[in-house]
Structure formats: C-alpha cells, structure tokens
Amino acid sequence: MTQITAARDGTVTPEMKIVAEKEGRPVEEIRAGVAAGRIAIPANVNHHALSPEGVGAGLRTKVNVNLGISGDLHNEEEEFAKVAVALELGAEGIMDLSNHGKTREFRTRLIGMSSAMVGTVPMYDAIGYLEKALVDITVDDFLEVVRVHAQDGVDFATIHAGMNRRVIDSFKETGRLTNIVSRGGSLIFAWMEATGNENPFFEYYDEVLAICREYDVTISLGDAMRPGCTYDATDAAQIAELIEIGKLTERAWNAGVQVMVEGPGHMALDEIAANMKLEKRLCHDAPFYVLGPLVCDIAPGYDHITAAIGGAVAASAGADFLCYVTPAEHLRLPDVADVREGLVATKIAAHAADIAKGIPGARDIDNRMSDARRRIDWEEMFDCAIDPVRAREYFESAPPSTEGTCTMCGKMCAMRTVNTIMDGLTIDLDAK
Numbered sequence: 001m002t003q004i005t006a007a008r009d010g011t012v013t014p015e016m017k018i019v020a021e022k023e024g025r026p027v028e029e030i031r032a033g034v035a036a037g038r039i040a041i042p043a044n045v046n047h048h049a050l051s052p053e054g055v056g057a058g059l060r061t062k063v064n065v066n067l068g069i070s071g072d073l074h075n076e077e078e079e080f081a082k083v084a085v086a087l088e089l090g091a092e093g094i095m096d097l098s099n100h101g102k103t104r105e106f107r108t109r110l111i112g113m114s115s116a117m118v119g120t121v122p123m124y125d126a127i128g129y130l131e132k133a134l135v136d137i138t139v140d141d142f143l144e145v146v147r148v149h150a151q152d153g154v155d156f157a158t159i160h161a162g163m164n165r166r167v168i169d170s171f172k173e174t175g176r177l178t179n180i181v182s183r184g185g186s187l188i189f190a191w192m193e194a195t196g197n198e199n200p201f202f203e204y205y206d207e208v209l210a211i212c213r214e215y216d217v218t219i220s221l222g223d224a225m226r227p228g229c230t231y232d233a234t235d236a237a238q239i240a241e242l243i244e245i246g247k248l249t250e251r252a253w254n255a256g257v258q259v260m261v262e263g264p265g266h267m268a269l270d271e272i273a274a275n276m277k278l279e280k281r282l283c284h285d286a287p288f289y290v291l292g293p294l295v296c297d298i299a300p301g302y303d304h305i306t307a308a309i310g311g312a313v314a315a316s317a318g319a320d321f322l323c324y325v326t327p328a329e330h331l332r333l334p335d336v337a338d339v340r341e342g343l344v345a346t347k348i349a350a351h352a353a354d355i356a357k358g359i360p361g362a363r364d365i366d367n368r369m370s371d372a373r374r375r376i377d378w379e380e381m382f383d384c385a386i387d388p389v390r391a392r393e394y395f396e397s398a399p400p401s402t403e404g405t406c407t408m409c410g411k412m413c414a415m416r417t418v419n420t421i422m423d424g425l426t427i428d429l430d431a432k
Ligand code: SF4
Pocket: 376, 405, 406, 407, 408, 409, 410, 412, 413, 414, 415, 416
C-alpha cells in the first residue's frame, strides 16, 4: 500500500499523522490532500531514518538541497559535510545527484542517516552504475537502475518521461537559444537520437510505475525542456512537455503512485505566476517542484539571489517545493559555504512565500523576532533567525559602545530611545 492508495481507502498512515502534526493541520485534511494528489508524502518503505514531510497545497513551502559526487570533484566527506549543513538548517529534501564512482555506497549511507527525504535522478547514475556507453544501455538496464534506487530507499525519483517524440519535434521545429539544459534530459535526448527509439521512460512508463508503487517512490516528473534562459521560457517545447506531464500525472495516480511535477528553470518575473497556474491546471493540482526560477541570466556568482527572487514569486503563486540554487550555479560544483548560502537564500524565499500565501502560523516566528527586536533581546533574535550562526557572527564582530544597542545607530538606537520613553523615563543621548 502506498500513501495515495491508503489515503483513497480512507486509511490514515503514521506518515500522514506526522505531517499533520508538523503542519498544524487536521489529519483528515492531509489524508484528503494525499488521496486527491494535491499533497505528496515522499516516504519510501525502505527509508527508515526519514522524518516525513508533506509537499503540496496548503502546506509550508519545502526546500531541497542538491549534492553528490561528481567526476571532477569526488570528495565524499565534503559531500557529507554538505548533508550536515542541509540537516542543520532544516532542508526538507536532499537530492543525491552523484554521477561518478561508488554512487550506491554514497546513496545508501545518505539514506541511512538522513531524516530529510532523499531524491535521485536515476538517469545520472545509469552510465556509472552500468559501466556501459550511453548508446549500449538497454531499456531493461534503465529499469534496473530505477529499481536499485527504489530498493535503496529513495523517496522521490526524477524521471524525465515527458520528453517524448512529440515534444522533441516541437523543440526542433521552433528552436531555442540554449537548447536542452536539463542534464538528464540531454542524456535521454542523446540516447533517443543515437538509437532512433522513443524515450524509454515514456514508452515503458507502466514498468517504471510498477517499481515506484512497490516501494512507494514518489515520481518526480522531470522537465527535460525547462528553459535554460529567460528567452526560452514559456516556449512551445516547455509547454508541449508540460501537457505530456499532465497526462503522465494521471496515469501515475491511477497506478497508485504519488507525483510531483518539476518546473523551470530561467524565467522573467512577469511570466512566473502564469506558469504556476498553468502547471496546476495541466497537471491537475499535482505538487509543483521548481528550480529557481532564475529571473535573469547575467548574475553568475549571485544566482542564489536570482533564484530566490523567482522562487519567492513562484511559491507565492502556487509552487510547493523549491530546489535551492547556490552562488556556484553555472560555474562549478558548490562547496560547503556555497551550500549554506544557497540554502539560506532559498529558505528565505520559501518563508516569504508562506507569509504571502497565508500559511497558518507562518508569521509567528516573524512576530516573535519583531518583539525581540523591540525589546533588544539579542539571544532571542538569534534564536528566531533563519541562520543564527551568521546573525551572531555579525553582531559579535562589532561590539557596540552603548550597551543594549548595536553599532548601526549606537546611542541613537531607536528601539532603546522609544522603549525608555514608553517606560516613562528620560532618554539621555549623551550617556554611554
Ligand atoms: S542600534 Fe539601530 S539597528 Fe541596532 S538595534 Fe538599535 S535600532 Fe536596531
């Protein structure tokens, strides 16, 4: 039984109860959301360290961190230092994008210790795991990689099943400035062009679903045609793929498999809200998981900011899950500091969106922070901060000469002045 089949039967699972408690929502609301597909609870039956999270309508916006061993930089311990940062800062998802070396060893170690849900892109792993040239990989090989990831306890797997021949025809007819920028999408495209075959994940989708159902892997329908620049956003290829993904969403639900849909990419600010509505419409309100969107193309080194701007707009317009982007995007594999920077930026976007969406209780921590600011209670301010370490470092790096203030305004501290007056006392701006 998967979360969605249980929900449809009227069964409340332990995972639904945990999600309801975390979200402060009635468990029946969670069960109904899972039954309808509006909420996914990615929870592989073999992921025993998991603290389940719900992704979808009416819930807090969740945040994902990408990491994993790459061919050029394969320092396993550094990747686990990134895992530690992700868990410390409360990322709800960790995607293992390893594509080199002992990927299975890394993946099983991660799943064994991660309370966050774990996602993978089996296509990335196919070449390394099978030790074959891309064109020699068979359909059975692809399915075998998906099965191994499912057995290992992966909670959600990105499957680029939507990029079928119809979508590729559309892409070739209309052309693009940056072609296909999805790594998994580009590999499948290369395989399809070399073999002349249909996308194996589309053609053998029922087989993929059977594997996902067995282990309750949530299928994350990858957007191979996500725009890689603002010029390509909302074009024929992107929308053609989204239409296919909408049909695949219903097929997954009918097979008892939970679904998330992946989205752009790069996109101008004014197109984001409409794209969120389009996804919800075409994909029947399935949870939407977006990378960015990055709202301009010219900020390498700062793309955690371009993505956070787009992520805040996307989530406030209906996106449910934000994949982080780090300052290293487009430039190199992120290091641990980049992971912290990117994760915090994405968490800010998610939280800003939750306030705008009116998620119950979302503002409580902001009100607590504001109250602490008025009272100039530094310890409580650090406790409320999204990144308490950074906040404390800044404050302690420049001790104020006037007690109970900071070096921004010193003795002219507005909080101190008004608090003193409100307490019926006289303010002495000459006092030390
Ligand atoms: S000194 Fe200025 S910035 Fe610092 S706590 Fe007071 S009002 Fe805020």
